[in-house]
Amino acid sequence: MLGIDFQKSSKGKWPTPPFDPRFPNQNQTRNCYQNFLDYHRCVKSMNLRGKSTQPCEYYFRVFHSLCPISWVQRWNQQIMDGTFAGKI
Template identity: 85%
Template sequence: MLDADAQKPPMGKWPTPPFDPRFPNQNQTRNCYQNFLDYHRCVKAMNRRGKSTEPCEYYFRVYRSLCPISWVQRWNEQIKEGTFAGKI
């Protein structure tokens, strides 16, 4: 997985994630969760093919921007324990 510190843009360069027509409302909880799943699915698929995970960085940046850190930490712990409810 990508290191969070390595993915930080330079100071003052925190771009807002682009508009996603699948999530038109102000509540971006589903957008956060979907991008988290998409990132992990992308990494899994790229590793299986033996390719670079660089294209997955987009999903990483979006979910890191939208999701509360506590959610991401809990989801990552659940993935490690094998109790995560999402299908990756």
């Protein structure tokens, strides 16, 4: 499901995210939101285990490719305020 080339690409390259069969439609709003949640869940889980958050980089790159910056800023602000509706 996840392209190996996408996961191992250099930090300067930001290719288009690979096809995700969970989101087959043209509208990628849900894909954006799900990858945002997956990133924050991954970071939280890795921090609790005391491990590196480097594996979470994939989700970060995908949601930054798909999501408008204004959405990400608003969601991050809501997380800091404790009003974010998603379960992280």
